[in-house]
Amino acid sequence: MAITFSVLLLLSISxxxxxxxxxxxxxxxxxxxxxxxxxxxxxxxxxxxxxxxILRLTNETLRLIGHSFYPVPIRFKNSTDASVFSFxxxxxxxxxxxxxxxxxHGLAFTIANSSSLPxxxxxxxxxxxxxxxxxxxxxxxxAVEFDTVQDFEFxxxxxxxxxxxxxxxxxxxxxxxxxxxxxGETIQVWIDFDSARKVLEVRLASSSAKPAKxxxxxxxxxxxxxxxxxxxxxxxxxxxxxxxxxxxxxNFKMNGVVKSxxxxxxxxxxxxxxxxxxxxxxxxxxxxxxxxAALATAGYLLYKIKTADVIEDWELVTGxxxxxxxxLKYATRGFREKELLGQGGFGKxxxxxxxxxxxxxxxxxxxxxxxxxxxxxxxxIASIGRLRHRNLVxxxxxxxxxxxxxxxxxYMPNGSLDKYLFSGDEATxxxxxxxxxxxxxxxxxxxxxLHEEWESVGLHRDxxxxxxxxxxxxxxxLGDFGLARLYERGANPSTTRVVGTLGYLxxxxxxxxxxxxxxxxxxxxxxVLEVVCGRRPIEPKALPDELVxxxxxxxxxxxxxxxxxxxxxxxxxxxxDEVEVALRVGLMCSHPVPAGxxxxxxxxxxxxxxxxTGVPELPSPPPAGGGGSYEVGFEDFVHSYPSSSFEKVSxxxxxxxxxxxxxxxxxxxxxxxPVVFFSAV
Ligand SMILES: *[C@@H]1O[C@H](CO)[C@@H](O)[C@H](O)[C@H]1NC(C)=O
Ligand SMILES: *[C@@H]1O[C@H](CO)[C@@H](O)[C@H](O)[C@H]1NC(C)=O
Ligand SMILES: *[C@@H]1O[C@H](CO)[C@@H](O)[C@H](O)[C@H]1NC(C)=O
Numbered sequence: 001m002a003i004t005f006s007v008l009l010l011l012s013i014s015x016x017x018x019x020x021x022x023x024x025x026x027x028x029x030x031x032x033x034x035x036x037x038x039x040x041x042x043x044x045x046x047x048x049x050x051x052x053x054i055l056r057l058t059n060e061t062l063r064l065i066g067h068s069f070y071p072v073p074i075r076f077k078n079s080t081d082a083s084v085f086s087f088x089x090x091x092x093x094x095x096x097x098x099x100x101x102x103x104x105h106g107l108a109f110t111i112a113n114s115s116s117l118p119x120x121x122x123x124x125x126x127x128x129x130x131x132x133x134x135x136x137x138x139x140x141x142x143a144v145e146f147d148t149v150q151d152f153e154f155x156x157x158x159x160x161x162x163x164x165x166x167x168x169x170x171x172x173x174x175x176x177x178x179x180x181x182x183x184g185e186t187i188q189v190w191i192d193f194d195s196a197r198k199v200l201e202v203r204l205a206s207s208s209a210k211p212a213k214x215x216x217x218x219x220x221x222x223x224x225x226x227x228x229x230x231x232x233x234x235x236x237x238x239x240x241x242x243x244x245x246x247x248x249x250x251n252f253k254m255n256g257v258v259k260s261x262x263x264x265x266x267x268x269x270x271x272x273x274x275x276x277x278x279x280x281x282x283x284x285x286x287x288x289x290x291x292x293a294a295l296a297t298a299g300y301l302l303y304k305i306k307t308a309d310v311i312e313d314w315e316l317v318t319g320x321x322x323x324x325x326x327x328l329k330y331a332t333r334g335f336r337e338k339e340l341l342g343q344g345g346f347g348k349x350x351x352x353x354x355x356x357x358x359x360x361x362x363x364x365x366x367x368x369x370x371x372x373x374x375x376x377x378x379x380x381i382a383s384i385g386r387l388r389h390r391n392l393v394x395x396x397x398x399x400x401x402x403x404x405x406x407x408x409x410x411y412m413p414n415g416s417l418d419k420y421l422f423s424g425d426e427a428t429x430x431x432x433x434x435x436x437x438x439x440x441x442x443x444x445x446x447x448x449x450l451h452e453e454w455e456s457v458g459l460h461r462d463x464x465x466x467x468x469x470x471x472x473x474x475x476x477x478l479g480d481f482g483l484a485r486l487y488e489r490g491a492n493p494s495t496t497r498v499v500g501t502l503g504y505l506x507x508x509x510x511x512x513x514x515x516x517x518x519x520x521x522x523x524x525x526x527x528v529l530e531v532v533c534g535r536r537p538i539e540p541k542a543l544p545d546e547l548v549x550x551x552x553x554x555x556x557x558x559x560x561x562x563x564x565x566x567x568x569x570x571x572x573x574x575x576x577d578e579v580e581v582a583l584r585v586g587l588m589c590s591h592p593v594p595a596g597x598x599x600x601x602x603x604x605x606x607x608x609x610x611x612x613t614g615v616p617e618l619p620s621p622p623p624a625g626g627g628g629s630y631e632v633g634f635e636d637f638v639h640s641y642p643s644s645s646f647e648k649v650s651x652x653x654x655x656x657x658x659x660x661x662x663x664x665x666x667x668x669x670x671x672x673x674p675v676v677f678f679s680a681v
């Protein structure tokens with residue numbers, strides 16, 4: 001009897017809940033309601049239903065979250081046997097990035113145990129989770145992310161992908177999206193979970209017709225993730241880059257297959273007004289490769305030292321990992337040309353994948369003729385490897401093989417700043433002003449760290465645009481720290497070379513040969529002007545003479561027309577105060593006399609304040625004609641090598657009283673391409 005009774009009770013409960021169940025709904029556009037009530041959906045964060053029924057989850061302001069859920073929870077499990085139901089949903093969205101082609105961050109279809117997700121963070125957390133609860137089984141979070149930023153922290157495959165996220169933002173499975181998610185066009189998504197087969201499928205199209213083939217199919221048991229009752233909806237976030245995330249329609253059905261949305265009957269965005277710089281912008285930008293387990297390598301060190309390389313005593317430094325040559329050769333597939341990332345002044349850089357951890361690395365191969373030079377550099381590697389700053393590219397380790405030094409760095413998938421400033425190719429986005437200003441600030445922070453905050457005074461010695469790498473959110477990171485040091489000593493130990501890059505070399509460096517914090521500041525000044533003006537420090541091919549950027553800026557500054565010096569490709573879209581601060585700082589740092597230049601501490605303060613009146617009045621400009629910043633010898637050099645605009649030079653400043661060209665020899669260094677040695681005879 002009791003059994004019959006409880007069965008009856010159960011039946012009636014499930015009957016009741018079935019009656020109360022919201023297991024199907026269709027929205028063609030959304031009802032704005034008034035405020036949060038009477039709307040078809042809940043609105044959290046800055047989500048808003050706009051006139052015309054478009055649900056906007058975020059706008060283009062940085063670090064925002066937008067949430068929107070169906071207002072009542074939905075039953076996902078059979079109350080009799082607790083099995084998960086099948087479900088099916090279709091929705092139409094669009095992502096309109098603030099800067100064409102730079103998305104930030106993405107949106108996710110979400111099944112959660114709350115309709116507010118109060119602890120969630122923006123940026124890479126997509127408004128779903130936070131740094132503490134990532135991966136916890138108690139999250140009960142199911143999401144399908146449409147992510148437009150590549151976060152290496154979560155192992156994202158690229159900056160345009162669809163992923164299935166269970167309690168975590170590291171996707172259980174993800175695929176590259178077959179269409180551009182941040183094109184601003186309306187995209188329809190179908191997500192179907194078949195509880196009998198336990199398979200989840202995701203489809204994507206920019207049309208009303210459901211494709212036959214899913215882009216993503218994932219066998220999964222959702223019963224540990226889903227509770228009996230869950231909220232369904234959407235979450236979106238912005239970070240240091242921002243997009244507006246929009247929804248136009250949404251159908252949902254439990255235990256059945258949902259109807260596709262007819263895109264033509266949905267509200268749509270007004271045709272975007274064309275931005276002036278839209279033309280210049282194209283390919284996607286991806287993200288940064290985050291921290292790699294460094295501690296674990298310490299114990300590994302000794303084990304690794306049994307290789308073909310002959311290890312000398314001085315190489316047994318502690319500190320960063322000493323890789324075996326074999327390991328790096330394998331990682332870069334034998335230093336194949338296909339893995340070549342670039343050819344810097346000091347050597348070639350290869351992309352590699354570490355065999356064990358599958359982590360991506362950048363391997364710089366430097367050749368050096370002097371064993372003494374290598375030895376001194378290796379002595380410094382231990383301390384260089386300890387450098388930790390979010391605006392420095394981390395050195396993970398190194399390896400020596402005969403005269404080659406192999407330096408292993410964190411991989412920076414977005415490449416270097418000079419590419420963004422000068423490549424001119426369609427695939428590289430033009431950097432808008434706010435990002436340029438951020439890059440300037442981040443490089444300043446990195447230099448301040450080296451000069452003042454690190455255990456000993458560090459000098460970079462080769463600050464320039466090609467040594468500034470960009471992470472996923474286009475923050476600047478300074479790379480190649482200290483490498484110039486290696487080249488100060490040539491094969492002949494009695495000479496000292498000056499090493500640097502034309503246009504970034506402080507004038508006193510050419511006389512004394514001694515790098516100081518002031519010579520780093522000078523190079524930073526050249527970099528700042530370069531970023532503001534979008535021109536190289538020296539453009540030999542400019543007519544009629546070569547253009548010396550600092551002279552040009554001084555001229556514009558003195559005549560009160562500094563706005564004319566700003567990169568014309570920004571078409572006037574910049575913050576005047578910030579640009580003025582940057583130009584003032586750039587000119588101050590470019591002062592021909594070291595004592596006239598500010599310290600990095602002051603530079604950082606001026607840039608952080610962003611207030612031009614906070615920067616001291618500039619001294620009067622140096623005499624025109626070469627600006628006093630460049631020695632005659634440089635101009636000789638520039639003229640003597642007109643085919644290239646961006647050369648690294650090194651030469652011995654000693655014993656050259658005549659300064660005549662005949663006193664010098666010039667030789668291209670074999671492996672490092674554009675490196676040119678000028679040495680006194
Ligand atoms: C959305 O709200 C409007 C106005 O309250 C209502 O008429 C409509 O039925 C709602 N749609 C759904 C699917 O609940
Ligand atoms: C985005 O929304 C927030 C909050 O409503 C607002 O303060 C901000 O100005 C908006 N940003 C833009 C770019 O419209
Ligand atoms: C729930 O499970 C019971 C037993 O397996 C089954 O008879 C019933 O049809 C299920 N209910 C639904 C709504 O699927």
